[in-house]
Amino acid sequence: MSGAGVRIGAVVRKEFIHVGRDPRLLAVVLIMPIIQLLLFAYAISFDVRHLPTVVVDLDHTPDSAAYLRAYEASGLFDVVGHGADPTAVDTAFDRNEAQVAVIVPAGFAASLARGEQAQVGVLVDGSEPNSARVAQTYSMALNQLYGRALAVEWASTQGVDLGQIGLVEPRLRTWYNPDRASSIFLVPGLMVVIIMIVTAQQTAVTLVREREQGTAEQLMVSPLRRIELMVGKLTPWVIMAFLDIVVIAVLGVVLFGVPMRGDPVALAVGATLFVASCLGIGLIVSAVAPSLDTANMAAFLVAFLPAFLLSGFAFALDQIPPVLEWISRLFPARYMVTISRSVLLKGAGFPEVWPQVAALAAYALISLLIAVRLHGRRA
Numbered sequence: 001m002s003g004a005g006v007r008i009g010a011v012v013r014k015e016f017i018h019v020g021r022d023p024r025l026l027a028v029v030l031i032m033p034i035i036q037l038l039l040f041a042y043a044i045s046f047d048v049r050h051l052p053t054v055v056v057d058l059d060h061t062p063d064s065a066a067y068l069r070a071y072e073a074s075g076l077f078d079v080v081g082h083g084a085d086p087t088a089v090d091t092a093f094d095r096n097e098a099q100v101a102v103i104v105p106a107g108f109a110a111s112l113a114r115g116e117q118a119q120v121g122v123l124v125d126g127s128e129p130n131s132a133r134v135a136q137t138y139s140m141a142l143n144q145l146y147g148r149a150l151a152v153e154w155a156s157t158q159g160v161d162l163g164q165i166g167l168v169e170p171r172l173r174t175w176y177n178p179d180r181a182s183s184i185f186l187v188p189g190l191m192v193v194i195i196m197i198v199t200a201q202q203t204a205v206t207l208v209r210e211r212e213q214g215t216a217e218q219l220m221v222s223p224l225r226r227i228e229l230m231v232g233k234l235t236p237w238v239i240m241a242f243l244d245i246v247v248i249a250v251l252g253v254v255l256f257g258v259p260m261r262g263d264p265v266a267l268a269v270g271a272t273l274f275v276a277s278c279l280g281i282g283l284i285v286s287a288v289a290p291s292l293d294t295a296n297m298a299a300f301l302v303a304f305l306p307a308f309l310l311s312g313f314a315f316a317l318d319q320i321p322p323v324l325e326w327i328s329r330l331f332p333a334r335y336m337v338t339i340s341r342s343v344l345l346k347g348a349g350f351p352e353v354w355p356q357v358a359a360l361a362a363y364a365l366i367s368l369l370i371a372v373r374l375h376g377r378r379a
Contacts, residue, residue, distance in 0.1 A: 001296045004225070004228055006230050007231040007232070008037035008057045008228050008231050008235070010232070010233075011128075011228070011229060011231075011232025011233060011235075011373060012232050012235045012236055014232075015020075015154075015232065015233055015235070015236040015237075016062070017107065019114070019236065019240075025202070025206075028198070028202065028328055029198060029202060029240050029242070029244070030243070032303070032343070033194045033198055033199070033244045033247070033248060034196075034228070034247060034248075034251065035291065036188055036194050036197075037065045037187070037191075037194060037248055037251060037252075038251075038255075040190050040193075041183050041184065041187055041190060041252075041255075042184060042185055044099050044182070044314070045105070046347045048130065048131050049075070049076060050075075050077075050078045050353060051077050051078065051096065051099050051100050051131065051134075051135050052072060052078055052098045052099055052100070052277050053077040053078060053079050053098055053099070053100040053101065053102060054079070054080060054081040054083055054088060054089060054092040054098040054100075054101050054102075054106065054216070055068050055071065055079055055081075055083070055101070055102045055103075055104075056082070056083040056084070056085065056086055056088060056089065056096070056101065056102070056103045057104050057369055058085070058103070058105050058106045059104050059106050059107065059108040061109035063108060063109035063112055064104040064108045064109060067104060067108070067146060068102065069105065070142060070145075070146050071102060072144065073187055074138070074142055075136070076138045076142075076229065077100060077102075080092075080097060080098055081097065081098065082265055083101075084293070086103055086140060089101040089123055092247075093125055093180065094121075097239055098125070099124065099125045099128070099132075099135060100122070100123070100125070100135050101121075101122070101123040101124075102122055102123075102139075102191060103120070103121035103122075103123070103142070103365035105120070105121070106118060106354055108120070111353075112150065116183070117313065119169040120140045120143070122136075123307075124136055124331070126137075130206065137195040137293045138207055146337060156237065158330055160364075161162065162283035168251040173301070176345045176346050178379070179347065180368070181256075181257075183256040183257070183258070183339075184256065184257065184258055184259075184345065186313070186314075187248075187256050187258045187339065188252070188258065188337070188341045188344045188345065189311065189312070189313035189337045189340065190248070190313070190316070190338040191252070191315055191340060192274070192307060192311060192313065192333050192336045192340055193249045193307045193308055193311070194244065194336045195241055195244060195245060195248075195274070195275065195278065195305070195306070196270075196274075196278050196303050196307040196332075196333050197303055197304050198241060198319070199237055199241045199278035199279055199282060200278040200279070200281045200282040200285070200299055200302070201277055201282065201296070201299035201300065201303050201305035202237070202280025202282070202300070203234070203278075203279055203283060203286065203287040203305070204281075204282040204289065204299040204300065205242075205286075205292060205295050206286075206294075207233070207282075207286035208286050208289050208290055208294075208295040211286075212292060226372070226375070228298070230283075230371075230372060230375070232338070233284075234279050237279060238275055238276075238279070241275045241278075241376050242275070244356065245271055258344055258345075259344060259345065260343075261340065261343075261344065261345065261346065261347035262343035262344065262346065262347045262348045262349055263325070263348070263349035263350065264347070265349075265350075266349050266350045266353055266357070267339065267343040269350075269357060270334070270335075270336060270339035270340075270343075270353065270356065270357050270360060271336070273283055273357065273361050273363075273364050274332055274333075274335075274336040274339075274360055274364075276364035276367075276368065277332035277363045277364040277367055278359055279368070280301055280363075280364060280366075280367025280371050281303060281332075281370030282299065282303075282369070283367075283368070283374075284367060284370055284371045284373065284374060285302065285372035285374075287375050287376075288310055288374065292299065302331075304329040306328070306330075307331070307333035310327060310328035310331060310333070310334065311328065311331065311334045311336075311337045312328075312334060312337045312338065313333070313337055314353055317334070321364060332359075332360055332363045335356040335357075335360050336356070336360065338353065338356050339353045339357065339360075342356075356377070359378060369378060
């Protein structure tokens with residue numbers, strides 16, 4: 001082994017010894033990502049089912065009872081109360097006992113019997129917009145199905161053959177995530193968010209801590225070249241980041257059913273460049289942060305917040321303001337989330353994700369060059 005290899009190996013060994021002697025750091029690097037994955041994947045869900053619903057039947061007829069049973073039988077609405085009058089809705093909403101209220105007015109059955117349009121009140125608690133939007137969509141679909149059933153029943157009593165009437169019947173299919181499970185959507189993005197937190201934040205904090213303790217100056221006056229020192233200090237973090245990626249990917253497949261449909265090599269190359277980009281960010285923060293507290297705050301601002309809010313992890317980038325969409329291009333998490341979801345869920349390979357891979361390669365190169373230059377000036 002060359003002299004450079006020996007010196008780099010010595011630094012790598014020193015870093016691993018340092019991590020091994022610090023149980024808290026070891027827990028943050030190896031155990032915290034698993035805890036974060038489980039918490040985020042189970043706690044964050046866009047799936048809306050079993051909406052608590054209160055019903056008010058002012059008609060008290062078999063038709064109104066049959067209509068309300070359709071809500072109960074749908075599996076989407078859980079009837080948690082029956083009110084005698086509309087004031088029961090206010091009470092249920094104020095006490096957070098229900099998110100949906102269905103009010104069947106008096107004369108409902110009579111209107112249907114006369115062939116008129118029967119009005120039904122569906123009230124939705126809009127304090128939680130996602131559930132409110134889904135509840136409205138579910139209710140509209142249920143009413144369309146109920147109306148169709150009434151039309152079929154009326155046609156049969158009139159001797160009308162609906163088979164002779166042209167109807168449009170959509171056949172809906174959802175690609176890549178047929179059950180529309182939130183976990184399938186979230187886990188590939190969670191992997192990116194967690195890795196960025198671990199690599200960028202811990203790299204920045206560790207280097208600043210060494211500077212405050214005086215060990216960094218001892219290394220600077222050693223025979224190590226600047227690039228050898230940098231490679232030696234970053235290698236353990238690269239290894240631990242890839243270990244986290246493997247663990248998160250395995251847990252995603254085993255616990256949440258995330259598929260691996262695409263080219264794993266494309267995912268590995270993208271992950272390598274993403275880790276390098278995160279390390280570059282961590283090094284830049286460590287070079288400019290004067291203290292450990294500042295490094296922690298700066299790493300949080302440039303690692304966690306952009307990865308969580310501006311990467312497409314939780315919010316579609318085409319739905320955010322154009323200015324924020326442009327700002328999101330300045331952070332590597334945006335490109336890695338696209339690669340992760342495209343490879344895992346859509347079966348993509350290099351032909352589909354090469355623009356994101358190229359962007360990460362440029363980001364890694366530029367961030368590492370800036371970091372080396374900043375650390376050289378500080379030295």
